[in-house]
Amino acid sequence: MLELKGKLGKKVMVDNNKVIINLGHLPFNKNREKTILINNIVSVEIKKPGLSSGFIFFQVMGEESKVRKSITDTSSDNEILFSGKDNYNIALQIKAYIDEFMSKDKRIVNAISVADEISKLKGLLDKGIINKEDFDKQKNKLLS
Numbered sequence: 001m002l003e004l005k006g007k008l009g010k011k012v013m014v015d016n017n018k019v020i021i022n023l024g025h026l027p028f029n030k031n032r033e034k035t036i037l038i039n040n041i042v043s044v045e046i047k048k049p050g051l052s053s054g055f056i057f058f059q060v061m062g063e064e065s066k067v068r069k070s071i072t073d074t075s076s077d078n079e080i081l082f083s084g085k086d087n088y089n090i091a092l093q094i095k096a097y098i099d100e101f102m103s104k105d106k107r108i109v110n111a112i113s114v115a116d117e118i119s120k121l122k123g124l125l126d127k128g129i130i131n132k133e134d135f136d137k138q139k140n141k142l143l144s
Helices: 085-126 133-141
Strands: 003-004 009-013 016-025 033-037 041-047 054-060 077-084
Touching: 003 033, 003 085, 009 077, 009 085, 041 085, 054 085, 077 085, 085 133
Parallel strands: none
Antiparallel strands: 003 009, 009 016, 016 033, 041 054, 054 077
């Protein structure tokens, strides 16, 4: 499990297929958590801390992008502000984990799609719509 401790008691934890954001210790956010399935994450944005805080932001499918443009903007529940080199390195690890997870998920979807296309081609072959040579040619193209 990866864990990044941010400012105002916020923290983000990545565990298997989900991101859990603890929204902090302010009275109105006490013990409030948000869970995001990695499959629903569109992108992860990171800003390196410097003179101002860094942040990690999770853009989620179906939610409006609310990444801050300036320090005066209000923050999103999907954004965690942090400082320090160690936290920045953890944020990079979280992004890499999510990117790898999404990449694996796409490969699985592609494998299913290829199998489905070959099955459709086999059906066309069985019905005599295409010949064996066309079937083999298309199958080899899908598998390469």
